Amino acid sequence: MxxxxxxxxxxxxxxxxxxxxxxxxxxxxxxxxxxxxxxxxxxxxxxxxxxxxxxxxxxxxxxxxxxxxxxxxxxxxxxxxxxxxxxxxxxxxxxxxxxxxxxxxxxxxxxxxxxxxxxxxxxxxxxxxxxxxxxxxxAFFLGRTELLDAPAVHGFTWQGTAYASTTTLSVDRTAQLLRRVRRWSADDGSPPHEQDSAWRLxxxxxxxxxxxxxxxxxxxxxxxxxxxxxxxxxxxxxxxxxxxxxxxxxxxxxxxxx
CATH class of the missing domain: 3.40.50.150 (Vaccinia Virus protein VP39)
Known part of the structure; x- marks a missing residue:
């Protein structure tokens, strides 16, 4: 996205x-x-x-x-x-x-x-x-969960269109990755969009x-x-x-x- x-x-x-x-x-x-x-x-x-x-x-x-x-x-x-x-x-x-x-x-x-x-x-x-x-x-994620406990919701307007994103983070301990799923929506009639990504911990x-x-x-x-x-x-x-x-x-x- x-x-x-x-x-x-x-x-x-x-x-x-x-x-x-x-x-x-x-x-x-x-x-x-x-x-x-x-x-x-x-x-x-x-x-x-x-x-x-x-x-x-x-x-x-x-x-x-x-x-x-x-x-x-x-x-x-x-x-x-x-x-x-x-x-x-x-x-x-x-x-x-x-x-x-x-x-x-x-x-x-x-x-x-x-x-x-x-x-x-x-x-x-x-x-x-x-x-x-x-x-x-x-190291932040060793015993701390405040970024994992609930999805983060953000919104902004660009060129007359209102966008909203809901981001969920989870820790994949086996792969040592911080996984992110971000779901986008817009009020211009376009279909929702989902993005999956990950960072190495x-x-x-x-x-x-x-x-x-x-x-x-x-x-x-x-x-x-x-x-x-x-x-x-x-x-x-x-x-x-x-x-x-x-x-x-x-x-x-x-x-x-x-």
């Missing part, structure tokens, strides 16, 4: 203050990353364009052709390419940093897919390059081990502050320490090899 309709995506998830892109730029600046950045899972291109405005040379990559077409028209500046983050080799490498926001990394549902992502990042980065990621926190120590296996040193790993936490992140906010918030924020450096 939203992946195929980028305008609807931005209407449902507005980011007028560009918090996600600004947070990523703040991480890059604090850790003195170079100018060339790859934004993986760039979606509509909002964050890639924000990084471009900050003076970065940006390549945005996504699997959705609809998102990429929208990004080229509505968020120009970066170069936009089609790629699968679970395994990629892109022109323009090596990069100084890879950015992966809004849980895009968690579409790596298996260890093999996660290894493919990290191996691809290693190939794409210069020695000493950064990986900056923001995602749901698997990665735990902090598990993520550290996977990163280390691919030659990354963790510089930051915390639950807040970040672009989707409360209170809202602002420039100059000091990195937090890990507790058990819903979001996990990562900055890792590719260690040079001898």
């Amino acid at each position: 939203l992946t195929d309709n980028p305008e609807l995506y931005e209407a449902r998830f507005p980011d007028a203050d560009r918090l996600a892109g600004r947070w990523a730029e703040d991480c890059l600046r604090r850790h003195r990353a170079g100018r060339r950045v790859l934004d993986l899972g760039c979606g509509t291109g909002r964050d890639a364009a924000q990084l471009h405005r900050a003076g970065r040379r940006v390549v945005g990559a996504d699997l959705s052709t609809a998102m990429l077409a929208y990004a080229r028209t509505h968020h120009p500046g970066p170069e936009y390419l089609r790629a699968d983050l679970r395994g990629f080799d892109l022109p323009g490498a090596p990069f100084d940093a890879v950015v992966c926001l809004d849980s895009a990394l968690l579409y790596c549902h298996t260890d093999t897919e996660l290894d493919g992502f990290l191996a691809s990042c290693r190939r794409a980065l210069l020695p000493g390059g950064l990986l900056v990621a923001e995602m749901r926190n698997g 990665l735990f902090p120590q598990e993520l550290r081990r996977a990163l280390a296996a691919h030659g990354f040193q963790v510089l930051e790993l915390h639950d807040g502050p970040g672009p989707r936490t409360e209170p809202a992140w602002q420039e100059g906010t000091a990195p937090g320490t890990f507790a058990d918030g819903d979001r996990l924020h990562l900055v890792a450096r590719l260690t040079p090899t001898d």
Whole structure:
């Protein structure tokens, strides 16, 4: 639904203050990353364009052709390419940093897919390059159910049509996935639409081990502050320490090899 309709995506998830892109730029600046950045899972291109405005040379990559077409028209500046983050080799490498926001990394549902992502990042980065990621926190769901107990209902109006969504989350413990079923309805007479998706539930120590296996040193790993936490992140906010918030924020450096 939203992946195929980028305008609807931005209407449902507005980011007028560009918090996600600004947070990523703040991480890059604090850790003195170079100018060339790859934004993986760039979606509509909002964050890639924000990084471009900050003076970065940006390549945005996504699997959705609809998102990429929208990004080229509505968020120009970066170069936009089609790629699968679970395994990629892109022109323009090596990069100084890879950015992966809004849980895009968690579409790596298996260890093999996660290894493919990290191996691809290693190939794409210069020695000493950064990986900056923001995602749901698997540790949040250890003994906590407030996001699982009842469906979440949201509504908004776009171009005169009222849309409503009912989202149900469940934990698939065997597959270690957070599964989401989202049912859409609209008052324009169109039939209801159901979307099924899932994110990998990665735990902090598990993520550290996977990163280390691919030659990354963790510089930051915390639950807040970040672009989707409360209170809202602002420039100059000091990195937090890990507790058990819903979001996990990562900055890792590719260690040079001898």
